[in-house]
Amino acid sequence: MTARDDLLAIPDEVLRNGSIAQAALVHMDFLDSPQRWWTGFGDLDVAGHRWKGLGDLIAVSPIASGYSTSARQVDFTVAATPEMLGLALNAKARVRNRDVTVYLQLFANATMAGFTAGGGELMYGDPIGSPMSLYTGTMQRMPYGGTGTTQRRITLETWGIWLKRNAAPRGRWTHADQQARYPGDIGFERLPLYANGYETDWRK
Known part of the structure; x- marks a missing residue:
């Protein structure tokens, strides 16, 4: 079933009751330790997988929705946990050129659960339909740094599928x-x- 078929299968009264929300699902195929996160709280079981609520994922840069044949860049900010720091230190072997996918998931009966660090609302509810792919690319550099002795930040740089179209x-x-x-x-x-x-x- 396609994403369009999924949407058409949602009852009209569900779509029009004012409680529809959306959240991003992120799959990062790290070597030996793939991660699945979603921008909400708690674990979410969707599409045969379990997605961890936020977890080590802190922020996702804006994703352009228009069609383009240019290599789009999307950056992810992740927590400087020992696991993420280990991936950053071994990025060439365990991260670089591996797949990353961002999906859009719709929810019915949604209520606000809180706010992100960037000020956006975090919603949760009942998943409806299947996840729809928003962005597919490959992971590249994973620089890390911070200020002082207490603040640490890791950024994961990714590029879209057109990265090497001219190579x-x-x-x-x-x-x-x-x-x-x-x-x-x-x-x-x-x-x-x-x-x-x-x-x-x-x-x-």
């Missing part, structure tokens, strides 16, 4: 790409040594 396939100067282009060619096999300052005396 040529197999266009990297790596041994793996060279093998894909010309099997058996070892011209790039030692390139990492040179990139890290490797020197040799060619007269020997």
